[in-house]
Amino acid sequence: MSIYRNAVWFVKGLQEYTKSGYEAAAKHFAPADLDVNLSGRSFMITGANSGIGKATAQEIANRGGTVHMVCRNKGRADAAKDEIMERSKNQDVHVHIVDMSSARQVWEFAQSFSQNNAVHVLINNAGCMVNQRELTEEGLEKNFATNTLGTYILTTALIPALNKAEDPRVVTVSSGGMLTQKLNVDDLQFEKGTFDGTMAYAQNKRQQVILTERWAAQHKEIHFSSMHPGWADTPAVQTSMPSFHAKMKDKLRTEAMGADTAVWLAVSPAAAKLPSGLFFQDRQAVATHLPLAFSKSTSQDEEKLLAALEEFALKFKP
Numbered sequence: 001m002s003i004y005r006n007a008v009w010f011v012k013g014l015q016e017y018t019k020s021g022y023e024a025a026a027k028h029f030a031p032a033d034l035d036v037n038l039s040g041r042s043f044m045i046t047g048a049n050s051g052i053g054k055a056t057a058q059e060i061a062n063r064g065g066t067v068h069m070v071c072r073n074k075g076r077a078d079a080a081k082d083e084i085m086e087r088s089k090n091q092d093v094h095v096h097i098v099d100m101s102s103a104r105q106v107w108e109f110a111q112s113f114s115q116n117n118a119v120h121v122l123i124n125n126a127g128c129m130v131n132q133r134e135l136t137e138e139g140l141e142k143n144f145a146t147n148t149l150g151t152y153i154l155t156t157a158l159i160p161a162l163n164k165a166e167d168p169r170v171v172t173v174s175s176g177g178m179l180t181q182k183l184n185v186d187d188l189q190f191e192k193g194t195f196d197g198t199m200a201y202a203q204n205k206r207q208q209v210i211l212t213e214r215w216a217a218q219h220k221e222i223h224f225s226s227m228h229p230g231w232a233d234t235p236a237v238q239t240s241m242p243s244f245h246a247k248m249k250d251k252l253r254t255e256a257m258g259a260d261t262a263v264w265l266a267v268s269p270a271a272a273k274l275p276s277g278l279f280f281q282d283r284q285a286v287a288t289h290l291p292l293a294f295s296k297s298t299s300q301d302e303e304k305l306l307a308a309l310e311e312f313a314l315k316f317k318p
Helices: 002-016 019-026 051-062 074-088 103-116 142-163 176-180 197-218 235-240 242-248 255-267 299-316
Strands: 042-046 066-071 093-097 121-124 169-173 223-228 278-281
Touching (some): 002 019, 002 176, 019 255, 042 051, 042 142, 051 066, 051 074, 051 255, 066 074, 103 142, 103 299, 121 142, 121 255, 142 169, 142 197, 169 197, 169 255, 176 197, 197 223, 197 299, 223 255, 235 242, 255 278
Parallel strands (some): 042 066, 042 121, 066 093, 169 223, 223 278
């Protein structure tokens, strides 16, 4: 079944996830959807110093939004901030240094931020694909700690602040790669069998989509969505998937193309009118499972995922 999923996904990707796929979809975009003034609205973007996160931060700054860049590397973050401010002429851009793989750091940051700042939109963009199994200082597998637990803690911790905002939204940058995976709650940290970083990443991205659906059901006052940016030419793809990048680089989307749907979900009035909890690609809600892929999880397994994440989160809560 994994071979089937991978094959169908790759064919689908060649048709839809490439630069030409974006250009075909963009013919149907409504330009007015992004013709908005974001003055007075605050946006938190994780992993905002490069790739899709940086492109998203740039587009929001261009429209006058307050941008909070949550990044791990201070040097790269400050350089990205200066570039974003120079291009946008928007001085309301701020850097916060947080390692999203550290559960305790994420908790401490979210709690401190909420006390001193408003947030209208959270964009969970930070992610990693570590191809050798690696543990964080807290003893957690690094992909899971960053992509799933970090996203879970930051979102959960900011929900009270989001509830106080007008038109609150949470956008999570997932991946179409999650279509190749069925939720596996029995091995969240990939301790069994041969470790595969690409599979681990795709499993984390499946978990993010499930979390988005669950949060939407639990918190009706906040608009939740997840999205697939397509295959974009980002530093993360270049370093984590070098063979894929070498073969596909002429077909890959630009970072701005990859960021387009995240920006649209974060700022467009039209996006907020759609049901909460959906998975998007090129500004359209799309299926979260491939045909005949048998990748749907049971409600019991999804409950187990949430219970496990809550247990991990509480373990590291200050």
